[in-house]
Amino acid sequence: MEKLGTLKVNSLSKGFGPKGQGLKVLDDVNLTVEPGEFISIVGQSGCGKTTFLRLVVGLESDYQGEILLDGKRLNGPDLERGVVFQDHRLLPWLTVEKNVGLGLKNAGKGEARRKVQEHIELVGLKGYEKHYPHQLSGGMSQRAAIARALVNRPQILMLDEPLGALDALTRMYMHQELERIWRQEGITMIMVTHDMDEAIFLSDRVVIMSSRPGTIKKIMPVKLARPRDRASIEFARIKEELLEEFHLHTETPFAYSI
């Protein structure tokens, strides 16, 4: 018996163009994600990883195969699945507070305020409740977007290159934050990225996709203790293994000088 909150993707294919018969973007993708797992999907741009994510969120339709959550076929977007977009997509005319509360449904006023406050604190934006998005830095905007996606307590959080637009240092800092939030909330996270370090640092498993049409080439478990050390030998070894899949590893990693 599967655990509650298991996402199962069976022979998923998706084409764009007339009746989905045109350009094939995804071909026969199979993946099972355990509840509470952190999965990264890596691949070159155009490999269909974002399309995969959008299909699971429910923003794309017309596919072949099955996407099942607890055995039930997904049908359109659902508050059970949150999403953080690459561009934070905060509404510029609403404050951080209002943006975070945007997704709340059927919550009393006091309850809503408590939930919003709780999630603003979770992402470390306390004190910025009344700020407008243009007053926030890129990292802070993405934090607010994460809070907004989590406020409904979804079972699964989908992240579409959420840190892609941040500078390297902010990004590394956000990795730690994301890991902390993931642990604290205990939810499933599926992240699309093309940053190998990011994928290894955060994931239980890294799904490697190849392009045209997008298929899963390999699924690589990352069995390192958390929190992970980017400078460790094990980390580097896994990264090398990962890069090998993209034919990017260096044959002689050592340079000698006398």
Added chain:
Amino acid sequence: MNIPLQVAGFLGRSYRGAISFLALIGIWAALARLQAFPAELLPAPDAVLTTFLQSAASGVLGASLGASLGRIAQGFLIGCSLGLLLGASMGVSPAVESLFAPLFNALRQVPIIGWIPLIIVWCGIADLSKIVFIALGAFFPMAINTFEGIRSVPHGYLEVARVFEFGKLRLLGKIVLPGALPSIVTGVRLSLGASWMLVVWSEINTRSAPGIGDMLDSAREGSKMDVVIVCIVVIGAVAFLINELLGQLEAQLQGWKKTSR
């Protein structure tokens, strides 16, 4: 934020703007003093000021201006509301768009003045025809800008609404209307500008009752250039004020943008 600096900046800008006004009046006064033109063609600034004070005191100016503003209020409100309604329905519903867009786009190519013969034949030359005329002029810019504003709401925000399972009302209230607001306010501005121009125009061309345009044209008939200039200055000043007020309103409605400049 440095408030003294901002105040200084504002004053600096207004002073600079005043320079061109003063220069114009200066040249005008010089031409009048040198008698470059006969006084009945170009009255001196002080003569115009006296005329202004006289017509303001006698109530003629106020009555004319009031009558014109009354016509605007009616014509603008009717045209603007209908424009908002059509623009919003076309923006929200592709079905309504495909139904009305071709007709709308054909009709808006007709210059507003081209409607005059029809309107006069149908509505006469009294207030009704002027109001219809103003409403027509206010309608088109409002409808276009509302439509475009709604259509230009970024697709990404609509996806956010889908992810959060927004109903139609929340989608409209939280995303579509705020997103379209800048463009809608531009529509109001253009529409009010058109109304003001058309009220003057229609009063000059179909003179039937008091109004600022009527006052201007009868002054021209009587070769009272001082009154003509008073009318022109008043028309310009009112338009300027309307524009300023709408600018204030715009800034108020978009407070979230203010500090980004």
